[in-house]
Amino acid sequence: MALSGFSPAAPPIFSGEGYHIWVVKMRTYLQAFDLWKVVNSVIEPAPLRANPTVAQIRQHVDERTKRHKAMSCIQNCVSVVIFTRIMACETPKQAWDRLKEEFQGTERTRQQQLLNLRKDFENLKMKEEKTVKQYSDRIMAVVNSIKLLGEQFNEARIVEKVFSTLLERYEAKISSLETQET
Known part of the structure; x- marks a missing residue:
């Protein structure tokens, strides 16, 4: 309607x-x-x-x-x-x-921007002074920039990135979350 x-x-x-x-x-x-x-x-x-x-x-x-x-x-x-x-x-x-x-630039420029953003995503690591929220916001900013350039981005990859790069002090919480999933 x-x-x-x-x-x-x-x-x-x-x-x-x-x-x-x-x-x-x-x-x-x-x-x-x-x-x-x-x-x-x-x-x-x-x-x-x-x-x-x-x-x-x-x-x-x-x-x-x-x-x-x-x-x-x-x-x-x-x-x-x-x-x-x-x-x-x-x-x-x-x-x-x-x-x-x-x-937006040429296709070549867009591909270079995507390459740089993918590299930024791969190199992201949580800093000691940051909260989980600040870190996840930083990750999502990079992911959203990638999506705006027309690239698909798997949500599971984002979750994996967060879990694999959080600080050690969050290990126990991650383990309990992983245990709950199985």
């Missing part, structure tokens, strides 16, 4: 920081208005056939309008500085791709 009167809050304005988070929020925002497919496509709506019905005319107008709505959403959800970088784009796909190229 559709929610009547649903109006999601506008996503934050992208000013050049936190691109990966803005992308997730923006994609969801565009999906809420059935505009995401338009951003991912370069295909124009097919021209109307001869003697179209009123319903076909409405459908055609709606499909053409979606492109402008998507472009408006993208343009209005970036700061003035960022807008100047996409203002010459003709389609929402061009604007989206330009932002992606500039702020």
Whole structure:
């Protein structure tokens, strides 16, 4: 059942920081208005056939309008500085791709970022002065950065990392947890 009167809050304005988070929020925002497919496509709506019905005319107008709505959403959800970088784009796909190229980088850059984050994850160890909560928050920050770059991450691997790198003073608690699982 559709929610009547649903109006999601506008996503934050992208000013050049936190691109990966803005992308997730923006994609969801565009999906809420059935505009995401338009951003991912370069295909124009097919021209109307001869003697179209009123319903076909409405459908055609709606499909053409979606492109402008998507472009408006993208343009209005970036700061003035960022807008100047996409203002010459003709389609929402061009604007989206330009932002992606500039702020996410090339595929090679993304792969390098993933490699660095995986290395950070593997090298994480709990420090004596940190709490378990602080340590797990640090682990999750790295994992979330990896996920934002499109990489899947196994939850069991995270738990294994926490258990295997906690300080010795937590060994008894880990052992009791492991005993309870079996």
